[in-house]
Amino acid sequence: MTQAKLNVMICASQKNHRHFIKCVQKICKEKKYSIIYAPYKPQGRLLKKFIDSLPDANIILMDVTPEELKDSKGKSYYLTNQGVLIEFGHIIALEEYYKLLYIFCENDKKGKTHPYVREETITDYSKSNLRGKILGKISDRIEKMPAEQIESRKIIKSFKEKVLRI
Numbered sequence: 329m330t331q332a333k334l335n336v337m338i339c340a341s342q343k344n345h346r347h348f349i350k351c352v353q354k355i356c357k358e359k360k361y362s363i364i365y366a367p368y369k370p371q372g373r374l375l376k377k378f379i380d381s382l383p384d385a386n387i388i389l390m391d392v393t394p395e396e397l398k399d400s401k402g403k404s405y406y407l408t409n410q411g412v413l414i415e416f417g418h419i420i421a422l423e424e425y426y427k428l429l430y431i432f433c434e435n436d437k438k439g440k441t442h443p444y445v446r447e448e449t450i451t452d453y454s455k456s457n458l459r460g461k462i463l464g465k466i467s468d469r470i471e472k473m474p475a476e477q478i479e480s481r482k483i484i485k486s487f488k489e490k491v492l493r494i
Contacts, residue, residue: 334361334470337381337428339390339416341409348391348432351458355466378415385428387469388419389462392445393434406440413444427472430465432458 336356340348356363365381392413394406419425433441435452453461 334359334466335364335384335386336361336466337365337385337388338363339365339378339388339412339419341391341395341412344395344409345391345393347455348389348393348458351462352389355459355462359466361466374411375414379418382418382422382425385425386473387466388425388429389432389465390416390419390429391432392416392441392450393432393437394440394442396437396440406437408442408445413442416445428469430469432461 336352338349338352342349353363355361364384365378390412392408394408396404397407398404416429416431419429431445431450432453433450435454438450438452441450451461451465
């Protein structure tokens with residue numbers, strides 16, 4: 329099988345998900361995939377850049393691992409990066425992008441994710457198995473791409489036939 333041309337979008341906190349971001353970067357470099365959105369390189373308004381880049385994505389890899397914070401009494405609470413949640417909301421509002429989305433969360437914090445993110449859609453990982461899990465999701469996405477292209481061609485062909493009859 330020839331290597332697929334893939335545009336990989338990363339949605340992750342540059343502060344809290346460095347391991348995730350570096351893992352995706354390394355995979356993309358090795359496989360010659362493009363990273364079309366990189367939160368670690370702020371350029372202008374990130375949300376606008378995200379929205380403008382979304383149509384170019386073939387796959388979206390998102391880390392929703394919440395950060396553990398402590399209040400003044402030492403009680404722990406967990407906070408998911410607000411920017412990532414905004415991006416998640418935008419993606420799920422548009423069905424054609426939701427099918428491109430693969431969500432990740434560190435094993436020990438999966439039960440602490442924001443209720444906005446449905447736990448059943450999350451792939452849990454540890455630092456030692458993250459690479460394999462990301463590669464598995466990329467392979468899954470690449471396998472789905474030809475079927476989607478065939479379906480798109482059928483829709484376009486049907487549309488052309490209708491237009492030509494008019």
